[in-house]
Amino acid sequence: MMENKLEELSQKLGIATSFSAQGIANQKVSDELLKFFCAQFGVDVSSEQKIKEELQKLTDAAYKQTVQPIYVVRQNALAIDVCLKQKDAAEKIELTAKRKDDENAKTLSIEFSKIEEKKIGNTTYDKLRLQIKENLEIGYYDLELKNGKHTYHTTLAVAPEKCYTTADVESAKLWGFTLQLYSLKSKRNWGIGDFSDLKDFARIAAGLGADIIGLNPINALFHDFPENASPYSSISRLFLNPIYIDVEQTQGFSESIKKKYAKEIIEANAAELIDYTNVYNIKIKVLYELFEKMKKPNKAFQAFKKEQGINLHLFAVYQAIYQSKCRNVWGGWQAWPKGLKNQSPMDLAIFEQTHENEIEFFKFLQFEAARQFNEAAEYVKSLGLKIGLYRDLPVGVCKDSAELWSDRYVYFKDLGAGAPPDAFFPNGQKWCLGAFNPVELKKQAYQPFLKILRANMKSAGALRIDHVMSLMRLFMIKDTGVEGTYIYYHFEDMLALTALESHLNKCVIVGESIGNVPEGFMEKLKENNIYAMSVLWAERWDFGNGDFKAPQYYSEEAFASVGTHDMTPLKMWWFGYDIELKNKLGLISDIEKQNLYKGREADRWRLLKVLDENGTWPKDNLRKSDYLYGEGYPEGLSEAVHKLLGKAKSKVVVLQMEDILGVTELQNLPGTDRDKYPNWRHKLPINLEDLATNMTFIRNITAVKEGRG
Incomplete structure (x- = not known):
């Protein structure tokens, strides 16, 4: 009996009592784990009696x-x-609404009906449905109920039926790029791509006819630990990473300052991999000098x-405390x-009284980062790109973050976001990211x-929501273990609010949905105008194990690409260097390595097959050899792949620079940290100044444009 009550309590809280993963349906969650998860909601499950009482x-x-904290309606x-006491339900009911941006309240015409009643002790409660007869514009309203x-x-949130889109996206076959901003290499930057590099890249892209430029998450990371460089483990998704500031464009900068740090700047620029500590420290030193120079x-x-x-x-205070208490000790x-x-x-x-200057400096860093990013976004708009910047919103936030410190009660304390096993990550993933408590x-x-x-839609024409399934459910794992289960959110509310904010900010929404996708979920996204992501490596028949799909079978309501930042770039994939790397790092056994090599051989043949069948090879560079064993790279392969992608039925196609330029390193190898692999540190192989005349770049862009038609 206790088991049933525990399961009932768990389900009321939104905790999944079983789940399916990697082809195994209805994996039951243990009572011990359910109790642990229930306790995270502040519920007492110490005995059978307590469970009954809490339920x-x-x-x-x-x-x-009587009223919910917020009503989210379409x-x-x-x-x-x-809900009213039955004796009160007989009294007059009046409903008034005032838009958040308006002083005038409006009495609403309503019809109400009783839909349920419940006796609790000696009191009977009526649940009433109030039907609002007026038409209300989308937006947020202060709602007052008099009874x-x-x-x-x-609060009443009135959302549109669907997320925002534009006629350009709906009618055209657009294309553009996705960038790891940090990877941009130029003769003028200080060892890492910055907001000025973004403007320069946008100018090149616009000249070629691109309409979208995607970015990695550019949110704030740890000030005192620059080597913690994962853009998906931010300390705040509300603010930007100052490392992307072009210091030379900051007010007060002079050549004399540059000369003082010339040696460090040259070394940072010449380094093969990004040296985050060196780059960040140089920039912060100079930015502090410029901050101090602001006399008035x-x-x-x-x-x-x-x-x-x-x-x-609060963010600046958090950073100042962190600098004071944790600079030399990792404690959080x-x-x-x-x-x-x-x-x-x-x-x-x-x-605050004793650290006023430090707090002000951290605010200044955000001011300058926001100023330069907004200026870059405006510049992109002025170039005429139909979508513009395409930002990326991480699914969670670092457990030691400013977000959790400043608003801790809305996040789970002892649980972190992750993912159960799937086709791409058979061992599952423990991201150790803080996530919202839905209650x-x-x-x-x-x-x-x-x-x-x-914060993330601002200055963006499109927003990618990482692991978009988190609007509905998120796999949570104990901080001290590996066991986990799903937590469910108020899906309809989350969808409607996303739609509302997308309209208010004029921002197209894209959902990254690689992994365990609930049945009917993709259809729900489509109904709400949330574009899917179609990734070449996943667009295959037989549940991702068969032939590559022809372009006409790609989803129309999607942003298509060859891969993602977590996937192997095209040339590296062809040679199987990723398999060799994983074996070398101990991530796969020798037997697994051999099996993967055999599978890759078959996949090379499948890729050539879909390229042949769809006639995407460049006419002046037809393939002369198969190289099925990875002993060589077929002439024109990247162009053929990008033309295939260009022909996809998808509304938007985005190209990764790593695929275009034949990069043979991963930007990120999931399951590793920097002690094993230099994640998030690889620069692109050519300078921005040379990009527009680089024949490999030009030929690949020509191929995708031919595919788009």
């Missing part, structure tokens, strides 16, 4: 709460449910601080003195989620 409390709470279905002598307040208050800086408000202030905010860890107003006030998230009217969406 009853949850059931009753749904009726005792514009074509304006109705909300409220007799009682008044209740909440900068009006733009003051306006930025006012606009960003408490979010910027959990190891800070209790008052600072728990944000005691008195302790924070004392710290607390709704209590806060989804504000933490909305803030992140807005």
Whole structure:
């Protein structure tokens, strides 16, 4: 009996009691793990009696709460449910709404009907459905419910039926690029791609007819540990990484400053791999000098601080405390003195008084990063790209992040996001990323989620949501173990809010859905105008194990590409260097290596087959050999692949620079850290200044344009 009650309690909280992974259906979650997960919601599961009591409390709470913290409705279905004591339900009910950006309240015409009643103790509650008869514009409203002598307040979010798109995206076959911004190499940068490089690349791309430029996540990382360079493990998705600032474009910069650091800059620029510590430290030293030179208050800086408000202030305070307490010791905010860890107003006030300059400097870094990024985004728009910048929103955030410190109660404490085993990652993945508690998230009217969406949609024409299944469910794993299960979110609310923010920010939404995708999920994305990602390596018949699909079988409502930052670049894939690398690092056994080599041999043949059948080889560079054993690289292969991609039915095609330029290193090898492999550190093989005249680059672009027609 206890098992059933425990499962019932778990399901009410959104915890999956079983799940399917890697072809094995309904893998049952142990009672021990369910109890651990329930405890993460603040629920007492110490005994059978406590489980029953908690279950009853949850059931009753749904009726005792008159209004929800937020109502998320679609514009074509304006109705909300409220719960009133039966004696109050007989009283007059009045509903008024005021847009968040308007002072005028409006009394709404409503019809209500009783849909349920529930007796709790001696009190009977009626659940009423209030149907709003007026048409309401999309947006956020302060909602006031008057019932007799009682008044209740909440928020109403009115969302459109679908996410934003444009006529250009819907009618044209667009193409463009996806970049790892850090990898851009130029004669002028300081050892890492920056926002000025982005502008230069955009100018080249626009001249060739591109309409979209995708970026890796550019959110803030650890100031004191630059080597923690994964863009998918941010300390805040609200703010930018200052390493992308072009210091030479910062107010007050002079050639004399550059001469002072000339040796370090030359070394950083010449380094084969990005030396994050060296690059970041040089930039921060110079930026601090420029910050100190600001004698009189900068009006733009003051306006930025006012606009960003408490979010910027807490972020800057977090960074200043981290610098003070963790510069030489990895301990994180959990190891800070209790008052600072728990944000005691008195302790924070004392710290802020004694570290005012450091806090102001961290705000300045965000001001300058935002200024330069926004300027780059405006420049991209001025070039006429139909979509423009295409940003990337990570699924989670570092467990030691500013996000968790400043808003910890909306995140799980002892759980981290990951993924169960799938075809690409047979051992599953433990990302150790902080993720939202769905119960607390709704209590806060989804504000933490909305803030992140807005920050990443700003200045972007499109947004890629990493692991988009997280709008519905996220696989969570114990911080201290490997066991996990899914946590379910309020999917309809999350979808509707994403649609609303996409319209308010005029931003197209793309969902990355590689992995375990729930049944019917992709159809739901399509209904909501969320574009899928079609990846060549995954676009195969027989559940990803058969022949490569011809271009006409790609999804139309998709952004198509050869691979992703986690996948092997084309030339590396052809030679099988990724298999050799994984074996060398101990990620696969010798037997697995041999089996993978055999599979790769068959896959080379399958790739050549789809290229032959679709006639995508360049006419002046027809293939002269198969090289099925990886002993050579077929002439014109990358051009043929990109023409095939160009012919895809998908609305948008994006090219990776690594595939175009024949790179034979992975940008990221999942399952490894920098002690095993230099993830996120590879520069592109040619300088930006030479890109527009590089024949390999030009021929590949010509191929994709021919495919697009």
